[in-house]
Amino acid sequence: MSTFETLLEQTHAIGREVLAPHAAAVDAEARFPREAFAALKQADLLSCYVPRALGGAGLDIVQTSRLCEALGRYDGSAAMIFAMHQIQVGCVVHHRQDSAWFEAFLRRLVDEQLLLGSATTEAGIGGNLRTSSCAVMVDGERFTLEKNAPVISYGEAADVILVTARKGPDAAQSEQVHVLLFQDQLTLEPTTTWDTLGFRGTCSGGYILRGEGHLDQVLPVPYADIHAQSMHPLAHGTWAALWLGIAKDAYEKSRGFVRAAARKTPGTLPPGAMRLAELDGLVHSMEAGVYATLARYQEHLDRGLDGISGDLHFVTSVSQLKIRSSELMVDIVTKALLICGIAGYRNDHRFSLARQLRDAHGAAIMVNNDRIRLQTSTLLLVRKG
Numbered sequence: 001m002s003t004f005e006t007l008l009e010q011t012h013a014i015g016r017e018v019l020a021p022h023a024a025a026v027d028a029e030a031r032f033p034r035e036a037f038a039a040l041k042q043a044d045l046l047s048c049y050v051p052r053a054l055g056g057a058g059l060d061i062v063q064t065s066r067l068c069e070a071l072g073r074y075d076g077s078a079a080m081i082f083a084m085h086q087i088q089v090g091c092v093v094h095h096r097q098d099s100a101w102f103e104a105f106l107r108r109l110v111d112e113q114l115l116l117g118s119a120t121t122e123a124g125i126g127g128n129l130r131t132s133s134c135a136v137m138v139d140g141e142r143f144t145l146e147k148n149a150p151v152i153s154y155g156e157a158a159d160v161i162l163v164t165a166r167k168g169p170d171a172a173q174s175e176q177v178h179v180l181l182f183q184d185q186l187t188l189e190p191t192t193t194w195d196t197l198g199f200r201g202t203c204s205g206g207y208i209l210r211g212e213g214h215l216d217q218v219l220p221v222p223y224a225d226i227h228a229q230s231m232h233p234l235a236h237g238t239w240a241a242l243w244l245g246i247a248k249d250a251y252e253k254s255r256g257f258v259r260a261a262a263r264k265t266p267g268t269l270p271p272g273a274m275r276l277a278e279l280d281g282l283v284h285s286m287e288a289g290v291y292a293t294l295a296r297y298q299e300h301l302d303r304g305l306d307g308i309s310g311d312l313h314f315v316t317s318v319s320q321l322k323i324r325s326s327e328l329m330v331d332i333v334t335k336a337l338l339i340c341g342i343a344g345y346r347n348d349h350r351f352s353l354a355r356q357l358r359d360a361h362g363a364a365i366m367v368n369n370d371r372i373r374l375q376t377s378t379l380l381l382v383r384k385g
Ligand SMILES: Cc1cc2nc3c(=O)[nH]c(=O)nc-3n(C[C@H](O)[C@H](O)[C@H](O)COP(=O)(O)OP(=O)(O)OC[C@H]3O[C@@H](n4cnc5c(N)ncnc54)[C@H](O)[C@@H]3O)c2cc1C
Pocket: 084, 117, 118, 119, 120, 121, 122, 125, 126, 127, 128, 149, 151, 152, 153, 154, 199, 202, 204, 362, 365, 366, 367, 368, 370, 371, 372, 374
């Protein structure tokens, strides 16, 4: 069995044995899925995307996304945290260049299974990740930073937070850098709580983040490049993969429901069977879209990062993947609910789809779909062909 197949099997085992039994409590208490992350760390899965030369498993982005999808089958919040972590790992892996500091950091990530979080969204700016108001203040070889971040997922559980900021107080809002801070180099002053409809276990409260570090901790390329070449495709690709996992979970529940009904009425198709066939088709098209885009991204990564921003077909396909997958997930979970009926509507039934439905509605607002549509429409006007 290949490394990937072994890790995928291990991920499913952790999903079945650890994520699923705690998913209801994580959701009800809106708490960090600590049991899940203890198990994922134990299996060295937090470093699955780190190259083998640095001690990681060296999975590619398609394989890493398959792990996100697998976790999505058992708990959307834990899967979302896993995906958000891998996005940040990917940014460091792709853009460390020849920085000895970031290479040592990746080795430490492997050894200690560090969990990486992200503070990109900023008060007053919202989901426009290519704009920062806060700035890095440099003094000699050190910097300080203060950011009013309305949403930082698992901010208090993360070992490290990567933060976007202007590169200095005189820089334009789009002249950003990507800075890595360890938990003991920052303070988080809570500004909002996280009592939401779904993805409750991501614990994505708001904070005033204050930090200080060495200039070595600033990734050695402008955030503009990191965003275009990594953050945008990694985020939308891994998110779509875990959303596919949530959609498959809902589909499997509805299939279980129809099969149970069929056993009770041998020789007669239960009414939900037709809908199940429809759902099967939707899951297939969602899956095809997710992995076609991720495979294209991997081809780009194999060729080098430089060609990505100029490939407007790819850039728009990544945005469309995010929009389409977030909508398809809601459609699939809603149709699964129709099949399961009152059993799916109940919170306390084995066919319950309440958590999946609430989580599904979070996807469209993680960087608002309308914002992405507007940006995509601008690109479509300038794109050749
Ligand atoms: C589960 C979850 C976890 C998250 N985790 C993190 C995290 O760890 N770190 C982080 O930094 N962020 C995180 N976010 C925030 C996320 O990345 C987005 O930045 C955030 O959801 C955007 O918030 P918003 O709706 O206020 O802003 P916007 O996307 O700016 O939208 C605000 C409103 O403006 C409208 N709008 C649409 N298009 C435009 C446009 N072009 N210009 C202006 N307004 C427009 C929208 O319809 C919407 O009603 C998370 C969000 C969720 C849901």
